Amino acid sequence: MSQPAYVLLIDCTDQKGLVHKITGVLYSQNVNIIGNQEFVEREQDRFFMRTDFSGKINATAILEELQKVLPADASISLRPKRAKNIVVLVTKEQHCLGELLVRHQFNELNANILAVIGNHDTLKPFTHQFGVNFHLVSHEGKSREEHEKEVLEVAKRYDPEYLVLAKYMRILSPEFVRNFPNRIINIHHSFLPAFIGANPYRQAYERGVKIIGATAHFVNNDLDEGPILMQNVIPVDHTYSVQDMMQSGRDVEKIVLAHALKLVFNDKVAVVGNKTIVFD
């Protein structure tokens, strides 16, 4: 396919004829629709549509025509299909970062890792092995506000489309998150039953859980509470030590994060309320 390819994501109040009207605009602009998916969230009466198309387009004309036929509350995203620019935040654990750096090096991430920012320098040499910039922004002796301001300042230098928290172990303030609405992705472990308080792996060990899970989600104002992108689990048993369970946790976390990023970076995700619509 020599023609440029695009993804159109539309999100608006549902009404009759939307698919017909939207595809009418695309038809009149002579594009080639490759795929089209629609979903109506009945509880909120909200319409979602993702269209994959190619063609030599006049983007302004398409957006103007769409605005004419769509409800006033429509959010329209028309993006060329291309690798996304990202900055990765880390603390000390390498497993998620390693997964991203290897996929990145072999063009399997659909993203450009512009830089890695760590609040420790543990992963600096590892990041450099892959020829990627690493910035230490230590939180030592700083208020959360000061630290976040510095992280933000470093990140913004790269103008990233997404921030990926690859086991970044600090809680982000609502003020920070507001800079990247639905553009920060986090990964965290999770257990059935859920364990509150410190040292969840020890609690999981003591309770003898049989599966350990991981959840990738967008970050919003509530920690670990944003819209879920992907979840999976890995089996464990009574012979696993706390350390073995932590290793299993790392194994499932890195895969869940990588697969969630693939969805996001391919523009397959919309958000409604506190949940995702995943067009896959």
Next chain:
Amino acid sequence: MSQPAYVLLIDCTDQKGLVHKITGVLYSQNVNIIGNQEFVEREQDRFFMRTDFSGKINATAILEELQKVLPADASISLRPKRAKNIVVLVTKEQHCLGELLVRHQFNELNANILAVIGNHDTLKPFTHQFGVNFHLVSHEGKSREEHEKEVLEVAKRYDPEYLVLAKYMRILSPEFVRNFPNRIINIHHSFLPAFIGANPYRQAYERGVKIIGATAHFVNNDLDEGPILMQNVIPVDHTYSVQDMMQSGRDVEKIVLAHALKLVFNDKVAVVGNKTIVFD
């Protein structure tokens, strides 16, 4: 929802503007589109669309209007959303039949089991427990042709939309299959690596496989070779005897069959060449 609901499945050579044209017909008929999915199989340049809608419709008018805007090779299926009428074929094993009968009794199958036909009478009392008709059509002393003729005759009395082979252990001839094109669903075990010849569970045991699978598929002229609907696996290990592996095989087969039937009975499956398009 008090209005009748329908599923429209369209399958034709791809061309520009199909979604626009099809939704235009639906729009003009004033229906409420609940969901819409489109897929283009690029290798065969074939367009597939599934539309879920409700409304008081004039089915003839919709079909006529669609034929006007679609390519000549279009196959159009417009069906009310309702439980399908089915006949189940069995031999001696109960696990798949049991799964279907329990779901059927509690309205979880989206199908009416009109009758069960067995080439043995082993499962007759079990079927009767659920208040479902059972017909013994023994193959003893008959040619395959004669036996199939009888099975067909009994099945056709019920005018079923689908035949479900719930561990029916006889091979169906192309002549028989031709009566129910893409309307016969089979379940069979499967192994990695694949084992040829008799007694695959013994071969799997001797090779020490770590997973046992099951595949649900439409039946076409080649045994075990029709379009695949669903597949899944279950873990096993060296402590499993051949009998334990067979039990695991039964456990995965019944779940895979039940889930595959749910897709088919909800009109979520189209077929292209030897593969399925599953709109789920």
Next chain:
Amino acid sequence: MSQPAYVLLIDCTDQKGLVHKITGVLYSQNVNIIGNQEFVEREQDRFFMRTDFSGKINATAILEELQKVLPADASISLRPKRAKNIVVLVTKEQHCLGELLVRHQFNELNANILAVIGNHDTLKPFTHQFGVNFHLVSHEGKSREEHEKEVLEVAKRYDPEYLVLAKYMRILSPEFVRNFPNRIINIHHSFLPAFIGANPYRQAYERGVKIIGATAHFVNNDLDEGPILMQNVIPVDHTYSVQDMMQSGRDVEKIVLAHALKLVFNDKVAVVGNKTIVFD
């Protein structure tokens, strides 16, 4: 194998030479060891051993000899390998009961279902289809204490080795549970993240979870807090309604319960603290 088969489960403070001493007793009694598994829980310094053996044994002699060589705190269970006698408690949902009744009828449960007790009579006809006794013990107009006393009285008539809560929707008091220590098995749904309060499926729907789980566990004094036997999950997505998620929950619950019971009824489970040792 024509000789009677047994399972020996030992649980005691760890010390040197236990395996040697225990197998010495068995060796002197001339049994055939089929399998032997040992596990030491290091945190509590507790030794667990499961031995599968056959032979014409003098059980009293074996127990006496074992007591001589084991620490004073040893718990020793020597049981013939045979189907367990069970009573099943239900409320209105059939999916778990159906799974158990079908497996029971075809000798795949390794248990005799002596009776089903319901606090509603919804599942009475269904239970009767399988030729199994059903007792209605309504909770209407009774205190929890009175109701439990009646349930206990009916259950004890059958002298069951295990009670299985197959979606029994009432909380059991510690007094009731004390009658069957580590002999009551429950199944319940579970979600990541965990949802507190009423209507967890609605909460899961609103949060857009991507997996729904089920946990089978022994019941102890804390509701839903006993030692975990087995856990598994099933994928769901944004297209699932609350009802679809409930169906997925039922599908995973019944399988997890059936597999957990298989472990328990084959004497493969020991308990230490609030967790299980599963010898599989």
Next chain:
Amino acid sequence: MSQPAYVLLIDCTDQKGLVHKITGVLYSQNVNIIGNQEFVEREQDRFFMRTDFSGKINATAILEELQKVLPADASISLRPKRAKNIVVLVTKEQHCLGELLVRHQFNELNANILAVIGNHDTLKPFTHQFGVNFHLVSHEGKSREEHEKEVLEVAKRYDPEYLVLAKYMRILSPEFVRNFPNRIINIHHSFLPAFIGANPYRQAYERGVKIIGATAHFVNNDLDEGPILMQNVIPVDHTYSVQDMMQSGRDVEKIVLAHALKLVFNDKVAVVGNKTIVFD
């Protein structure tokens, strides 16, 4: 634990009293048994035992005492618990090698990667990023015999305990394999149904498979036919292109290989006939 730790693996014809005799030897040598697992393969009447223990031992004395009490055909392996020395063979694909190199760098592999040997130099820079030796042994213009001789010569310089074929795309001759009996581990994709001939991913695509698998196995004389160590699958669907399926294949291959190696490098695997006994 300050005391040295060991793994004892025994494999012999079954007879009465073996566990008692073996543990008697260990007891007399005053070791601390951490875990003990036994399995009897009934079809071949063969006994397998794995014992994890620690202590200041006299290895020669233990081996001599064991030989006295075990059948003449016993194979006894007594090894200190430690990271294994390995050489990795590759061709052009990086996904498995990347997984191993990252785990290696962070001590999660329980192995020392002494060198990587490639029949192409594609992965040389990538290997060097991790500070690991890379040897190009091109097969161009050489007979298989000549090429294998060179590979063997380079590998043997490192005296590896295991060779790992991390997508090494050349078939090894029985002569080569004989140098490393049950010490070469391979990973390959696998499909249900199995596809014979070139380009299995295209065949899988055309048939519309719903899962893609991977199998890790020891290499013996028959290509892809040695004892299976681990298998797993990943779901795919009709929207996956051949390239997407290949990516899914890579994702599952690297995880299956890493987990299989963990079993092997922790001395948890025995082989009987053409199958593995995995003590996990």
